Amino acid sequence: MSIPNFIKNIFLLLLIYPQISFCQVKQNQPYNVLFIAVDDLRTELNCYGATHIKSPNIDRLANNGVKFTNAHVQQAICMASRASIMSGIRPEKRGIYTGESVTDVLPNVLTINKFFEQNGYNIASSGKIYHYPEDTKEQFGNTYINPTATWKGKGYVTKESLEIFKKFKEGPAYEAADVHDTIYPDGINTLNAMRKLEVLKKENKPFFMAVGLLKPHLPFNAPKKYWDMYPESSIKLSELTERPENSSKYTLRVKGELTNYPGMPGSFKEIPDSTAINLRRGYYASVSYIDAQVGNLLNKLEELGLRENTIVVLWGDHGYKLGDYGSWCKWSNMNIDTNIPFIFNVPNGVKGETYTHPVEALDIYPTLAQLCQLKQPTHIEGKSLVSILKNPKKEPKTKAYAYSVWPDERWNYEKTVMGYSVTDDQYNYVEWVQLKTGEVVERELYDHKKDPKETKNVIADGQYRNVISELAGKVKLKKEATDHHHNFKNVKSN
Template sequence: MKRPNILFIMADQMAAPLLPIHDPASPIKMPNLVRLAETGVVFDSAYCNSPLCAPSRFTLVSGQLPSKIGAYDNAADFPGDVPTYAHYLRSLGYHTALSGKMHFCGPDQLHGYEERLTSDIYPADYGWAVNWDAPEERLSWYHNMSSVLQAGPTVRTNQLDFDEEVVFKAQQYLYNHVRENAEQPFCLTVSMTHPHDPYCIPEEFWNLYRDEDIPLPGVNIDQQDLDLHSQRILKVIDLWGKELPAEKIRDARRAYFGACSYIDANIGKLLKTLGDCGLAEDTIIVFSGDHGDMLGERGLWYKMHWFEMAARVPFVVHAPRQFAAHRVSQSMSTADLLPTLVELAGGTLDPSLPLDGRSLLPHLQGSGGHDEVLGEYMGEGTNSPLMMIRRGDWKFIYCEQDPLLLFNVANDPHELENLAQSPEHQGLLAEFLADARQRWDIPAIHQATLASQRRRRFVAEALTKGKLKSWDHQPMVDASQQYMRNHIDLDDLERRARYPRP
C-alpha cells in the first residue's frame, strides 16, 4: 500500500490567538485556512519550543529541545548529524523537498531534504550570534521599530519576492511529481516568510481591511511595570523609554492582517494545485508556524517571550479520510511534529535516537494524549536561559536571574495576574520550580550558550577576512532539461510535459 503524501505548510511569525480558526470574532480574513480547519483536527493550544526563528525551526524539524542540539539563537549552527523528519521519511522511501525558509545556519543546508527548491531568505552564517558577554550592548542587526514606523501598503518587498518564488516552486514540484514520479510518496515542506515583519503588504491585501476594522492592542502596561525580560526586550528593539504613534500601531496591525490573508491566498493556490493534480485525497496536509508576534500587546513587538501572542502557533492536521474533524484542547508543541509525521507515514521511531517530542496520534484519533509543553529561550534580550513549562491550565516561566512568573492561562488568557507571589499558589509554584530545576541544569546550559556564542563570534569575524565562501543554499537548475530542446523528440517532450497526458 502506498504511503500517504505529506504537504507541510508553514507561516512565519503568525500569532495563533488572533486567527479566525481560534477566535470566531477575529477580523482576519483567511477563508482557505478556515475551510481546511473545518474538516481537519485543530490544536487550540499549540506552542513553539523557542520564540525565535532558528531555534524554533531546529526543534520543529528534529523533535529535540534547543539546548540538546545547540539551537541557542538565530545564528546557531545546526549539526548535520541531528536526525530530522526529512531523514526519517527519506529512509521510508519518501522524496523530501523544502521550498522556502528554514533558517538553517552552517554548511549543511539540507538536513535530510533531498532537494531544496529555493535558497533561504536569511543568511546561513554566524553573523547574528548573540553576545551575553556584553548584555547592555545593542547590536546593529537587532530588530528596531522601523517595521512599525514604516508600516503600510507597498508594491514590492524582499519578502514578497521570496514567497512568490516559494509558492511557484512548490506548485511546479507538485506538477512535476504527477508527471514524472507519481508512484513515490513525497513530503513537501512549503515555508513562507509572511506575516513576519516588516509590516507592509500590497494594496490588494491592505484593502481587505479598513482602519476601523483593526483593533488596537487590548493590553497596555507601563514599561516600568513590565517583567524584567519584557523590559530587556524593549531595549533590544529600541523602544525603551519611547512611545509609538497610535496610527502607526494600527497600520502595522492592518498590514499584518493583510499578510495573514496573503498567506491564506497562497494556501488556496497550493490546495488548488493538489486538486488539479489529483493528489488531494492521498495527501495529509499540516499547517503550522515557528512562533507568533506580540503586535503591540503589553507594549511589546515581535517575539522573544513566552506570552501567548509570541509563543502560540497555529497547528492543523487535515486528513479527513483518517481522522474526524475535531478540536484538541491539550497543550502540545511543534517538537511533536517529527514523531507524528513518522507514524502517519507508517514508520517507527528509532528508540536509540534522542527525541523530546511526542506523537500526536492519540490526539488525532480522539483518544487523549499528552498535555505539556517545554520551552527554552537563550536568544537576545536575556543573559540567562529563560525556560517555560505549560501544563494543564498553567504556564510557568523560569529564569534564575529574574522573578518567577506563573499564570493560569485558562482563567487569565491575557496573562495579567502573576500568581508567583500569591500565598495560596506557593505549593504549586514550588512544584514547578523543583520540576524545572530537575529538568534543566541551568549553569551548564548557560556555560554552553556562552561557549557557543564565543566560538561563533570568533569564526564569523575570521571568515570576513580573505575570500568569502558562502554557506547559503544555491538551488541549481539544469536548463538543458527544461522546455523545448533538440535532444528530446518534440512530440515526446510535449506529451511528457502535459498533465493529464493525452
C-alpha cells in the same frame, strides 16, 4: 462472506494491527506530506476565534482536520524554534538556544527532511523552512527551489520603498503594492511549490514537500488587495498596553527588530497610534496574503488528485506581539509568543475537531513518522500525536505539559539567564535561572483561567503554593537536562 462478517473482520484487523492508521486498510500507497511553515503567525485567525481576520483557507484546513489551540513552540525565535522542530531536539540541548545554524550546532543530526529522504521519499522545499541559507543548502541541496526575485531586499517593489532601501540599506516596515501575488516572495514560492507538486505526482515515490511562507514576518509587505480587506477605520489598537503586573526585567523585550526599519521609533520611544494602526493593518494584510497561498496549495493538491493521499500539517514558528504589553516582537515565554496555530489534516481522518490540551511543536516529527508508518529515530524528544488525531475528544490518560525556553543574553554564557517555562491546561510557570550558577533569580506564574491574557504575575499569591510546587518540579527536570558543555558559549560578548 456476508457484509456483517466483513465489517467484523475489518474491526478485528484494526485491533490486531493498531499501527495501521486512518485509511491505510484501503490504501496501499504511503502517505505524502505537505509541510507548511509560517513565520511569525500568531493565533489571531478566524478559525481560532478572531472573526475580524479573513483566513478562509486556513479555516478550511481546520475544518478538514484537527486544530490544536494549546500548541507551543520550544523557543519563540525563528532560528532556534525551526532548528528544534526540524531536528526533534529541545533547544536547551547542544546550544540550539543560542540561535546558531543547524549546520554548526547539529552537524550530524537526522533532521525530519533527511529522515523522509532516507526512507525513500522525494523531498523538496520552497521558501523558508530553515532560518539560515547554509542550512537550506545543506538540508535540501538542489531540491530547494530558488525563486527569481522581482523585489529588492526583504521584498520591496514600490518606487517609494526602493528609494528608502537605496538610502538606508533597509526598506520601510510595511508596503502595499498593487501587484500580482507572485511579485512578492511568498506568491512566487507558492507557485514554484505548485509546479513542483505536478512533477512529484509523476514520479513513482511518496514525497515530503516543505513550503515556508515568510509573511507575516516584518516587513509587513503584501499586495494592495489584501490591505483593502482591512480598512484603516476597522483596525483597533491592542488593549494590552502595560507590562504584566509584577513582571520581571527578563519577561519582555520592547521593540526588537522593528527598530531596524527606517522611520520606526527607537527601543524606548513611544510608537504613535497612527503608526501602530498601520503596522497592525499590514500584519493582518500579510496574514490574508499567506492564507491565499495556503489556499493555492490545497487547491493544487485537489486538482492533481493528491489530497486523499497527502497529510497536510501547518504550523507557525512562534507568535508575535503587535503592541501588546507595549512590545513589538516575539522573544519571550509569554503565551502570546509561544502559542502557535497548529493544524493537522490526515486523509480520511476526523474533521473539524479541536484539541485544547498542551502539545508541542516538537511533536511534529514523531507524529509524521508514525502516520507514515516509519520507524522513529531514537534521538527525537517529542511525542506522537497520532492517538489524539484519531480521537481528539478523548481525555489524555496523564496530564499534559508544554515546555519553552527563552535565554536572556543567549550569546554570552557568562551572563545568560535562561527562562524555563512550563504550560499546562491552566497555568504558565516560568523560572529565570543564571545558567552558569544555577541560581533562580526570578519566577512567574500566570493563571489562564482567571487571566487568559497574562496581565498579572501571581507567583507571590499563597493560594498557588501547590501549583507552583508541581510546575517547579517539571521545570527542574528541564534544568537538569540542559547542556552546558557546547561550543557556542561566547558567540558574542556584551
